[in-house]
Amino acid sequence: MKLWVTPSGDKWLCDECQPEFDEQIKQESWRVAFEKFEPMLRCVHCKHGDVEILD
Numbered sequence: 001m002k003l004w005v006t007p008s009g010d011k012w013l014c015d016e017c018q019p020e021f022d023e024q025i026k027q028e029s030w031r032v033a034f035e036k037f038e039p040m041l042r043c044v045h046c047k048h049g050d051v052e053i054l055d
């Protein structure tokens, strides 16, 4: 999950939803504050967390 800094506030966005925001990211110059693998985080768009299990 990446934390994006956007004009309307910080948003957590998963990699699967990121392409849907590509245009907005470019237009509004969003930038990634940092990336974190934390199961409790929820994507602002799909409301899901990082489901990948890393071992």
Ligand SMILES: [Zn+2]
Binding pocket: 013, 014, 015, 016, 017, 043, 044, 045, 046, 047, 048
């Ligand atoms: Zn998502």
